[in-house]
Amino acid sequence: MRVMLGSSVADRELLDTAALCGHLVPAGSVYAFLAEHRRRVFPDEMFADLFPSGRGRPSVPADVIAAAFVLKELEGLSDRQAAAALSRDIAWKAACGMGLDEDSFDASVFVYWRRRLNDSERPHRIDEAVKDVAAQTGVLAGKARRALDSTGACQARARMRSSRRW
Secondary structure, three states: OOOHHHOOOOOOOOOEHHHHHHHHOOOOOHHHHHHHHHHHHOOHHHHHHHOOOOOOOOOOOHHHHHHHHHHHHHHOOOHHHHHHHHHHOHHHHHHHOOEOOOOOOOOHHHHHHHHHHHOOOOOOHHHHHHHHHHHHHOOOOOOOOOOOOOHHHHHHHHHHHHHOOO
16 A cells, blocks of 8 residues: 555555566566665655655655656656556566556656656756666676666756747
8 A cells, every 4th residue: 555645665565566476577677676676776765855845745656656767768658658558567567566456647747757856956866876776786787788868858848848838
């Protein structure tokens, strides 16, 4: 069960995807890694400055949306496509800590978080966390690297600002 104020709980749900279907998630994949380490890579404290008053904090936990952003960028999906993948893909559900019976959050949640991140002092914190993990684990050593950066998010932000009608 999710708690208010967007915090993740360590207790697993009855229909926890990783517990029930973890064997279907490819071992050694980014999905398996996020399923196991998501809360340590993206702790709530990492995003506390985005919601300084403690009020108005979204109900989607930071580690869930951060994992979804990583998968979205890796797979090159739009916000709507990523939200759909989170509803139907077992690997996505496991990586993001969602139950088998849970629906995804609305695609607009990506927009909300992207705006909060882009307006913050550290807009690239998710990318930085991913790069730190890659450097610490050597997971990308000797492999072709795919850049995880916020270029797409920054371009979307620029388009959003230029297309606003006041």
